[in-house]
Amino acid sequence: xTAIKILTVLMVLIGTIFLSLSFQSxxxxxxxxxxxxxxxxxxxxxxxxxxxxxxIFFDLVxxxxxxxxxxxxxxxxxxxxAVFVYIIINVSHDTIAARQKAEEAIALARDDWQTTFDAxxxxxTVHDMDFNIIRSNPSAQSILGLQIEEGMxxxxxxxxxxxxxxPPSGCASCQSLQTGKPSTLEIFEPHLNRHLEIRxxxxxxxxxRLIGLIHVxxxxxxxxxxxxxxxxxxxxxxxxxxxxxQVLVSVVETRDPYTAGHQIRSADLARxxxxxMKLSEGQIDGIRIAGTIHDIGKLSIxxxxxxKPCSLTTIEFxxxxxxxxxGYKILKDVxxxxxxxxxxxxxxxxMDGSGYPRNLKGxxxxxxxxxxxxxxxxESMASHRPYRPGLGLGVALDEITKNRGVFYDTAVxxxxxxxFNEGYKxxx
Ligand SMILES: [Fe+2]
Numbered sequence: 222x223t224a225i226k227i228l229t230v231l232m233v234l235i236g237t238i239f240l241s242l243s244f245q246s247x248x249x250x251x252x253x254x255x256x257x258x259x260x261x262x263x264x265x266x267x268x269x270x271x272x273x274x275x276x277i278f279f280d281l282v283x284x285x286x287x288x289x290x291x292x293x294x295x296x297x298x299x300x301x302x303a304v305f306v307y308i309i310i311n312v313s314h315d316t317i318a319a320r321q322k323a324e325e326a327i328a329l330a331r332d333d334w335q336t337t338f339d340a341x342x343x344x345x346t347v348h349d350m351d352f353n354i355i356r357s358n359p360s361a362q363s364i365l366g367l368q369i370e371e372g373m374x375x376x377x378x379x380x381x382x383x384x385x386x387x388p389p390s391g392c393a394s395c396q397s398l399q400t401g402k403p404s405t406l407e408i409f410e411p412h413l414n415r416h417l418e419i420r421x422x423x424x425x426x427x428x429x430r431l432i433g434l435i436h437v438x439x440x441x442x443x444x445x446x447x448x449x450x451x452x453x454x455x456x457x458x459x460x461x462x463x464x465x466x467q468v469l470v471s472v473v474e475t476r477d478p479y480t481a482g483h484q485i486r487s488a489d490l491a492r493x494x495x496x497x498m499k500l501s502e503g504q505i506d507g508i509r510i511a512g513t514i515h516d517i518g519k520l521s522i523x524x525x526x527x528x529k530p531c532s533l534t535t536i537e538f539x540x541x542x543x544x545x546x547x548g549y550k551i552l553k554d555v556x557x558x559x560x561x562x563x564x565x566x567x568x569x570x571x572m573d574g575s576g577y578p579r580n581l582k583g584x585x586x587x588x589x590x591x592x593x594x595x596x597x598x599x600e601s602m603a604s605h606r607p608y609r610p611g612l613g614l615g616v617a618l619d620e621i622t623k624n625r626g627v628f629y630d631t632a633v634x635x636x637x638x639x640x641f642n643e644g645y646k647x648x649x
Contacts, residue, residue, distance in 0.1 A: 228296070229296030230296070231296075232296035232297060232299060232300040233296055233299055233300070235300055235303075236296075236299045236300040236302070236303030236304070237303070239300075239303040239304050239306070239307040240273050240303045240306060240307070242307055243303070243306050243307045243310040243311075244270075246307075246310045246311050246314045247310050247314075249314060250310075250313060250314050250317050250318075273303075273306065338358045339358055339359055341358055341360060341437075342360055343360060343437050343438060343439050344357075344358070344360045344361040344364050344365060344436070344437070344438040344439075344440075345357065345358045345360070345361065345435065345436065345437055345438075346358075346361050346365075346367070346378065346381075346435070346436045346438070347424065347433065347434075347435050347436075348378050348394065348424075348433045348434040348435070348436065349375075349432070349433045350398070350431070350432065350433055352377050352378045352379060352388065352394060353375035353376070353377060353378070354367065354375060354376045354377075354378050354381060355375060355433075361438075364413070364415075364440065365381045365382070365413070366381075367381055378394060378436065379392070379394075382410065382417070382419065382436075382438070383408075383410060383412075384410065384411070384412035384413075389408075391406055391408075392406070393405060393406040393419045393420065393421035393436075394421050394434055394436070396421070397421040397422065397423050397434055398423070398431070398434065401423050401431055402423065403420060403421065403422045403423070404420075404421050405418065405419065405420045405421075406418075406419045406421075407419075407441065409445075414442075415440050415442045416440070416441045416442045416444075416445040417438050417439070417440060417441065418438065418439045418441045419436060419438050420436065420437045420438070420439075421434050421435075421436055422434065422435045422436075422437070458556075462510075462555070462556075462557050465555060466510055466513060466514055469514050469517055469551075470484070470485075470513055470514060472520065473514075473516070473517060473519070473520065476520065476524060477519060477524065477527050477528070479527070479528070479606065480516050480519050480527065482604075483516065483597075483600055483601065483604065484512065484513050484514065484515060484516055485513060485648060486600045486604065486647045486648055487512050487515065487593070487596045487597050487600040487601075488508075488509050488510075488511075488512025488513040488515075488596075489509075489512075489647060489648050490512075490596040490599060490600060490637070490640075490645075490647055491508050491509065491511075491512040491592050491593050491595075491596035492505055492508060492509040492512065493640045493645050494592050494595065494596060494633060494636045494637050494640055495508045495509075495589075495592055497636040497637075497639055497640050498592070498632065498633070498636045500588075503558065503559075504559075504588075504589065506559070507557075507558070507559030507560075507561065507564070507589060508564070508589045508592055508593065510557075510559065510561060511559065511561045511564035511565055511568075511589060511593060512593055512596065514548070514552070514561075514565065515548065515564070515565050515568050515593055515597065516544060516548065517547075517548045517551055517552065517565065518543070518544035518545055518546065518547030518548030518549070518550075518551065518565070519541075519544045519547075519548075520547070520551070521543070521544070521547040522540055522541055522543070522544060522547075523540075526540060526541065527541075542569070542577050542578065543578070545565060545566050545567070545568060545569050545577070545578055546566065546578050548562075548565040548566065549562045549563070549565055549566035552565055559589075560587065560589070563587060563590070564587060564589045564590050564593060566578075566579075566590075567579075567581060567586050567587055567590030567593075567594075568590050568593040568594055568597055569594065569597075570582075570585075570586045570590060570594065571594070571627075571628040571629070572586070572591070572626070572627065572628060572629060572630055573627050573628060575628065576594075576628075586630075588630075588633075591629070591630040591633050592630075592633050594628075594629060594630075594633075595621055595629050595630070595633045595634060595637050596637070598617065598620060598621060598629075599614070599617040599618065599620075599621060599637065600617075600647060601617075602616055602617035602620060603616075603617040603647070614641070618637075618638060618641060621634045621637060621638075622634065622638065
């Protein structure tokens, strides 16, 4: 009997320890929860405390008065109850701590968002499904003159952004509402006298249901102005370059009409080949311009040699071969978007390294120069020269076909053959 009493008392003591620990946890929870939950938790705490005190009292009465085995059962029930309370309190503690952490993270994110929203220099507006602006940041208020306050009628986004009575065509909001995806529109707004980049993003509620849009709008007026100025500068540079090239062409024309005609026809053929090869528009322009002046170096060769009606001596020919280098020297300081001087320097190089003046081979030769080389050979052979009559287009095309992949780039030769097969004719 004594042993049972001792065991029962032990169980009550251990149970009391668990209850004490439960109180500690309960106090921690009480300290950590929000104001709103605090009062509710105090009521729960009082109820638990009241229940535990009553339970201890009840158990002590039972242990001292009841005969075996009820004492042992009552002690066991007390211990079990205390452990149960301990587990419940601690599980609650963990749950409440996790919830509190999540609430803190949400509050921090909300504060961060609000700060960003207020500080952004871009216009930010939040819209409902009926094109009403329901919220806007200070930038929207200063740029669009929006005042969104409680009790005021909501502003329609198309009135504020576009000054219209309905969404304009290409409207970013309409696109985004239709697709559920972000949409961007660059537009000039005369009523604001500003260029705007409007980015509309869908706004989703519960179950990913579309509930409106968020607009992030950037004033790109300064960028547009800078772009227009750059374009204007580039246009005037292009005009200046075109005038320079025309002067060079005229000089050649005055001194050596054969070379002038050859350059014009070679340039046109080179342009056609480059177009057939689907090079970029910029590259095609560069090839055409380089073509019109590719023999400019011949200005340094005595006119008697250039217009000599019979075959040239070895020395005379070596003088003529210098014209690529001389052309490079004339053009190397001309500012242009293309490597004009280098194209001219390389237009007599051959893929196998047998060309001149530097014996470049393969990839050392610019693609533009490989195209010029083929156009130059075809035009030269097909046309009449001071020292011989024209050999004809057939002979010229046979030459590039025979030496395709040896002297001349294979892709360029193939493109040249296609160009003539499709009916191309060199200008007169
Ligand atoms: Fe040449």
